[in-house]
Amino acid sequence: MIGSTCTGVISLASESETFAHPRPSVNGKLSVHGTRLLDKNGKAVMLRGLSTHGLTWFPDFINDNFFKQLSTDWDCDLIRLAMYSEIYVQNPSGSLQLMEKGIEYAINHDMYVIVDWHILNDSNPKIYENQSNEFFRYISSKYPDCPNIIYEICNEPNGSTTWNDIYEYSENIIPAIRSNSPESVIIVGTPFWSQQLLEVSNRPLDYDNIMYALHFYVSTHKKELQDVLIEAHNRGLPVFVSECGISEASGNGYADFDSAAVWFKLLEDNGISFTVWNLSNKAETSALFSTSYVPSQPFTDGDLTPVGLWVKDIIKNHN
Helix, strand or coil, X not given: CCCCCCCCCCCCCCHHHCCCCCCHHHHCCCEEECCEEECCCCCEECCEEEEECCCCCCHHHCCHHHHHHHHHHCCCCXXXXXXXXXXXXXXXXXXXXXXXXXXXXXXXXXXXXXXXXXXXXXXXXXXXXXXXHHXXXXXXXXXXXXXXXXXXXXXXXXXXXXXXXXXXXXXHHHHHHHCCCCCCCEEECCHHHHCCHHHHHHCCCCCCCEEEEEEEECCCCCHHHHHHHHHHHHCCCCEEEEEEECCCCCCCCCCCHHHHHHHHHHHHHHCCCEEEEEECCCCCCCCCECCCCCCCCCCCHHHECHHHHHHHHHHHHCC
């Protein structure tokens, strides 16, 4: 396993750029107050990041130079590492090795990093609850209270999974993390592929520094889900868009850039952090890189898909 360190990185942001491009070396450990993420000095920050695809499916994207270029050329301040729970259960050592590499590269290049327990086909986080507890206990013990790390404990609960199921699961997993990282921000998935925020707002978890996931894909989800986000935000629920895509919900289909512009203006207007799916060269609409791109090589705009070019501008320039 790669050795760990949470110190010694070079600052990539000045005080005046804190809200625009927060960095662990400048802004330190984050916390949650009301609906907002705050830095170590109590200043509101907004993270604008990118999500990997499944770590074991696109392992070549987990490399130091690739992360460095995202951090420096795109001014990306957040990487989400999507580790599919059902794959982890089948191959824990390989999955864990990639997760630790990704964490190290994010730390090395002064980015925040989401450790994502990516449930999907397993639908209910309680299915692999014991493995999740062991995983989060291990990661939090290896990186105790590391300012870079944000924990996402269940990606997209779906099917018949209820908020009560997620609540009970969270009551097991959150203490496992808190035993080593008592102040780290934790993102909790919500029912129906992380879309049902309003039920959660009626019964939030009784812990500090908790945020709740909303996921959207711009070509599928429009005003109805935007209204849910606005209502939840108005009720005081701290929301983190830990996954969103410039495509249909399948990750494919057409890219509705007009709808995307509406969504991202809403996030910017309310200071809601996000990560965009996905860092891969998969032959699908939501992929940021073309199928011909080789991730071991430095990339140019010519290696990006139309979605990738659009997302680069959102990450770097907020346009």
